Amino acid sequence: xxxxxxxxxxxxxxxxxxxxxxxxxxxxxxxxxxxxxxxxxxxxxxxxxxxxxxxxxxxxxxxxxxxxxxxxxxxxxxxxxxxxxxxxxxxxxxxxxxxxxxxxxxxxxxxxxxxxxxxxxxxxxxxxxxxxxxxxxxxxxxxxxxxxxxxxxxxxxxxxxxxxxxxxxxxxxxxxxxxxxxxxx
Amino acid sequence: xxxxxxxxxxxxxxxxxxxxxxxxxxxxxxxxxxxxxxxxxxxxxxxxxxxxxxxxxxxxxxxxxxxxxxxxxxxxxxxxxxxxxxxxxxxxxxxxxxxxxxxxxxxxxxxxxxxxxxxxxxxxxxxxxxxxxxxxxxxxxxxxxxxxxxxxxxxxxxxxxxxxxxxxxxxxxxxxxxxxxxxxxxxxxxxxxxxxxxxxxxxxxxxxxxxxxxxxxxxxxxxxxxxxxxxxxxxxxxxxxxxxxxxxxxxxxxxxxxxxxxxxxxxxxxxxxxxxxxxxxxxxxxxxxxxxxxxxxxxxxxxxxxxxxxxxxxxxxxxxxxxxxxxxxxxxxxxxxxxxxxxxxxxxxxxxxxxxxxxxxxxxxxxxxxxxxxxxxxxxxxxxxxxxxxxxxxxxxxxxxxxxxxxxxxxxxxxxxxxxxxxxxxxxxxxxxxxxxxxxxxxxxxxxxxxxxxxxxxxxxxxxxxxxxxxxxxxxxxxxxxxxxxxxxxxxxxxxxxxxxxxxxxxxxxxxxxxx
Numbered sequence: 001x002x003x004x005x006x007x008x009x010x011x012x013x014x015x016x017x018x019x020x021x022x023x024x025x026x027x028x029x030x031x032x033x034x035x036x037x038x039x040x041x042x043x044x045x046x047x048x049x050x051x052x053x054x055x056x057x058x059x060x061x062x063x064x065x066x067x068x069x070x071x072x073x074x075x076x077x078x079x080x081x082x083x084x085x086x087x088x089x090x091x092x093x094x095x096x097x098x099x100x101x102x103x104x105x106x107x108x109x110x111x112x113x114x115x116x117x118x119x120x121x122x123x124x125x126x127x128x129x130x131x132x133x134x135x136x137x138x139x140x141x142x143x144x145x146x147x148x149x150x151x152x153x154x155x156x157x158x159x160x161x162x163x164x165x166x167x168x169x170x171x172x173x174x175x176x177x178x179x180x181x182x183x184x185x
Numbered sequence: 186x187x188x189x190x191x192x193x194x195x196x197x198x199x200x201x202x203x204x205x206x207x208x209x210x211x212x213x214x215x216x217x218x219x220x221x222x223x224x225x226x227x228x229x230x231x232x233x234x235x236x237x238x239x240x241x242x243x244x245x246x247x248x249x250x251x252x253x254x255x256x257x258x259x260x261x262x263x264x265x266x267x268x269x270x271x272x273x274x275x276x277x278x279x280x281x282x283x284x285x286x287x288x289x290x291x292x293x294x295x296x297x298x299x300x301x302x303x304x305x306x307x308x309x310x311x312x313x314x315x316x317x318x319x320x321x322x323x324x325x326x327x328x329x330x331x332x333x334x335x336x337x338x339x340x341x342x343x344x345x346x347x348x349x350x351x352x353x354x355x356x357x358x359x360x361x362x363x364x365x366x367x368x369x370x371x372x373x374x375x376x377x378x379x380x381x382x383x384x385x386x387x388x389x390x391x392x393x394x395x396x397x398x399x400x401x402x403x404x405x406x407x408x409x410x411x412x413x414x415x416x417x418x419x420x421x422x423x424x425x426x427x428x429x430x431x432x433x434x435x436x437x438x439x440x441x442x443x444x445x446x447x448x449x450x451x452x453x454x455x456x457x458x459x460x461x462x463x464x465x466x467x468x469x470x471x472x473x474x475x476x477x478x479x480x481x482x483x484x485x486x487x488x489x490x491x492x493x494x495x496x497x498x499x500x501x502x503x504x505x506x507x508x509x510x511x512x513x514x515x516x517x518x519x520x521x522x523x524x525x526x527x528x529x530x531x532x533x534x535x536x537x538x539x540x541x542x543x544x545x546x547x548x549x550x551x552x553x554x555x556x557x558x559x560x561x562x563x564x565x566x567x568x569x570x571x572x573x574x575x576x577x578x579x580x581x582x583x584x585x586x587x588x589x590x591x592x593x594x595x596x597x598x599x600x601x602x603x604x605x606x607x608x609x610x611x612x613x614x615x616x617x618x619x620x621x622x623x624x625x626x627x628x629x630x631x632x633x634x635x636x637x638x639x640x641x642x643x644x645x646x647x648x649x650x651x652x653x654x655x656x657x658x659x660x661x662x663x664x665x666x667x668x669x670x671x672x673x674x675x676x677x678x679x680x681x682x683x684x685x686x687x688x689x690x691x692x693x694x695x696x697x698x699x700x701x
Contacts, residue, residue: 023652030418043418046224046393047649053422060419063426067434081350085358104362107445111370114438115377118431122381125427129420132412139415145396147416148389150224150648 014137018177040160070120078112254626291331297475298324303435364448466518477583556586
């Protein structure tokens with residue numbers, strides 16, 4: 001995932017991967033890998049498994065805040081646009097009615113809020129996930145095309161401080177994996 | 186066929202219910218997948234619709250018909266651009282007619298998609314997972330059809346960009362206080378958000394197709410569209426955050442869009458338009474028409490592609506119930522419209538009620554009451570909700586009824602102004618017909634292309650459903666069983682040996698639960 005790290009960057013091995021046939025087994029394997037002291041890992045599954053990201057020690061609350069910020073931006077910019085146009089740039093006296101007729105600005109302000117919040121939520125998901133990314137070393141893993149169908153994978157990455165190709169593989173085998181193999185970069 | 190309760194656990198596996206629960210007791214959550222399935226068969230059946238080398242003959246026929254319709258649409262648009270909107274039946278006083286009728290009709294159809302995908306998601310109605318993808322596609326295509334009409338109705342579509350507040354040297358701005366301008370913002374936002382939502386939902390399934398397809402071109406195309414999705418837990422985490430936020434944003438959005446559409450009328454002072462019931466009544470009508478359209482296309486597709494295990498009779502039943510419920514709201518709207526006419530104490534408002542009931546367009550009004558008020562009452566009967574051909578006919582009747590509703594509201598109201606000297610009449614021309622049928626063709630064409638090239642049922646959410654209700658293999662501990670899951674398999678004697686294939690493993694408890 002992240003390339004910054006320590007001395008193991010040169011290794012041709014991206015990590016070792018274990019395949020499970022069952023999400024519950026993947027979950028307990030991730031838990032035990034975490035207990036064993038591994039930190040740099042990722043799990044791959046064909047559908048979202050709730051709690052799995054937290055189990056591998058992943059937390060990120062940025063998207064909701066970013067979307068909230070996008071919504072605020074949309075609301076403010078939408079309202080400011082209408083106000084600026086109607087009051088400053090193109091004031092138009094219609095029978096003495098107020099120029100800043102804010103209730104009539106609400107629908108467009110609302111739509112702008114939604115639009116910018118949605119664009120932010122959508123865009124930040126891709127940006128933070130680093131997508132699109134046509135090549136990823138994980139695609140070299142054996143059987144990895146099952147990860148989008150019925151395979152459940154746990155990959156301990158070579159950047160982990162505790163990582164050792166042989167030892168980590170041996171460890172993963174103790175977790176009841178169907179298959180354990182190294183992943184080349 | 187066994188219906189598994191949510192909290193059944195392994196207990197339900199060992200003692201299967203003797204008989205399916207009676208219809209009235211079906212308030213407990215149930216499995217929304219019929220038959221015996223595992224992750225592989227779910228992926229297989231839904232993916233096969235896309236990946237099978239030759240689609241069924243009926244697919245070619247429908248795409249062909251749609252393509253013919255599309256060409257009629259292009260012809261109608263071309264002639265319109267050359268001649269101006271004088272080729273339509275629009276006149277003064279009926280300046281808004283089929284173009285606006287069809288705009289409102291199409292955009293209403295789109296609303297069911299958003300309702301199913303966003304509002305039912307927020308309410309944790311998991312039965313939505315089988316139908317949301319298809320309904321979202323309908324939303325996107327219906328909004329495309331809808332958007333065409335007002336754009337063409339401007340008369341000079343080549344300067345439609347004037348609708349947007351862009352920096353210009355014309356010393357002009359759009360009239361931001363007009364509901365018509367609100368419409369521009371509402372519909373473009375709605376279209377954008379619908380496309381984002383749809384595409385975001387598609388990404389993991391496109392990745393599945395990438396990994397399953399055998400042809401080089403398909404692998405490349407799906408690889409490109411899938412953006413390198415790898416199913417990482419970290420990605421799923423952010424994905425779900427983003428998806429839920431989009432759902433949360435779409436829910437108020439869809440309500441706002443049809444509210445604003447109704448403002449196009451309700452803000453005007455034309456008799457029959459100037460009522461406060463319009464926003465909720467329009468939104469309910471949109472959902473009503475939309476669910477009917479989902480049934481119109483969903484029922485044949487379900488039969489054609491053998492998807493009855495995923496779009497079960499229960500789904501159909503519930504969709505029919507929502508149709509009935511929204512239909513009753515709409516019917517209430519019709520009653521209130523008459524009430525308002527009387528209660529306003531206004532001679533023009535009351536005049537419009539008489540005009541609708543006894544005027545030259547009275548048959549349209551009676552047909553509307555029949556299609557939307559009387560016929561949907563059949564849906565009270567469970568037997569009719571299970572009778573697919575009848576239900577399909579009902580969905581068509583509702584589609585026609587909702588079109589008539591907009592016809593009665595828009596041109597029929599406009600033929601009666603405040604002064605008898607400005608009364609008029611309206612009839613459509615050949616070009617009105619051609620454009621309307623053309624957009625239907627366009628819609629059909631896009632929808633069937635979608636069915637062929639993208640998974641019409643959300644595959645990953647079906648896997649998730651399968652997991653939630655069976656634990657992937659009949660273990661009902663589901664996703665809560667973090668540490669428990671591994672050990673929880675102990676009650677399957679074969680599980681510890683790890684010699685069975687995934688498929689056999691998944692099938693095991695299913696058959697045990699189902700055969701007894």
